[in-house]
Amino acid sequence: MNRLHIIILGACNSGKSSLVNMLTDQSTSLVADTPGTTTDPVRRNMELPEAGPCVFIDTAGFDDDTELGRQRISLTLKALDEADIALLLVGENMGEEAHWQEILKQRGIPYAEIANKADLNRTVPDNAISISSIRDRAKNRTILIEAILRILPSDFGTRSITGGMAKEGDTVVLVMPQDDSAPKGRLILPQVQTIRELLDLKAIPVCTVPEKLQDTLSTLNSAPSLIITDSQAFANVYPLVPEGTMLTSFSVLMAAHKGDIRFFAESAQTISKLTESSHVLIAEACTHAPQSEDIGRAKIPALLRKRIGQGLRIDHVSGRDFPDNLTGYDLVIHCGGCMFNRQYLLSRVARAKAQGVPMTNYGITIAHLTGALSKVTLPEK
Secondary structure (H helix, E strand, O other), X not given: OOOEEEEEEOOOOOOHHHHHHHHHOOOOOOOOOOOOOOOOOEEEEEEEOOOEEEEEEEOOOOOOOXXXXXXXXXXXXXXXXXXXXXXXXXXXXXXXXXXXXXHHHHHOOOEEEEEOOHHHOOOOOOOOEEOOOOOOHHHHHHHHHHHHHHHOOOOOOOOOXXXXXXXXXXXXXXXXXXXXXXXXXXXXXXXXXXXXHHHHOOOEEEEEOHHHHHHHHHHOOOOOOEEEEOHHHHXXXXXXXXOOOEEEEHHHHHHHHHOOHHHHHHHXXXXXXXXXXXXXXXXXXXXXXXXXXOHHHHHHHHHHHHHHOOOOEEEEEEOOOOOOOOOOOXXXXXXXXXXXXXXXXXXXXXXXHHOOOOEEEHHHHHHHHOOOHHHEOOOOO
């Protein structure tokens, strides 16, 4: 699920952490009178009425002018990459707050101005919502949630994973390898999310493994409308796809759900132009111990070097480690981004576009390298 990411911005001791504690109804952030109590951005998960699952990002005070403070502010700026909306805490005098208003406007991040500590009878700037995070907490929490809902993007949470490729009554076959790279005793998140959406659509999901796909198809009264496969199984799956059946992968669906699928498809053509002197960056959202069959660390590099040559240089990054400067790379290959929110993945896409660096994703890359890309259907929305 694409959790709503809400970043909390403000000067030191403006009440950011106490605001987060009030919203989550827990002491999740450390509160103290000492400036600089919050250092790195602190993330807290919770459910908000009507908004659903949310991530609150508590940040360091932006008026700390020490060297360490400037480093903390740089981390806040990076945290903005994943922010869907912002709560900007304002004081009586709009100093640094005005600068951050401009940053939010430039990035297109909707925000609400919040004047915390109303119990101190401070002057409230125009357009600011006055609250107290320590008195009448239930009432002020309701006021704050209403403010969040007012600035929530109208299309948030409405994007479909299958992108209109499935509808009520359609039979959809899901091909899910259960090899050493699959988590023991559970399915990976994109598979779970896709199955849930198909059930919500009242479609008919049929799950199988690659080696049983032909048997599965033979048991159906008619060809399925759609086959969704793990990208690693493209080479084995696409020769078995019946005429008139659409083919896609979980990674492709995630790329469209979270990123810019058309840009990814166009960028995949760069693979044919790579040489042994080229430099490729492979980025994955997960931070896990690599396995022998790991798709990003083993399988994609092996496919690329088989096609291009063993001299191809490949770097790997994971989690939030992603270079600011991409110009040294000829291509970026990103995972589906199921562990990131859409805003964060799009910020990486925007960085690649701004620097003129092609960027594609795991599923599109494997489809291109296995000759299946022309047979893959890309979601329209």
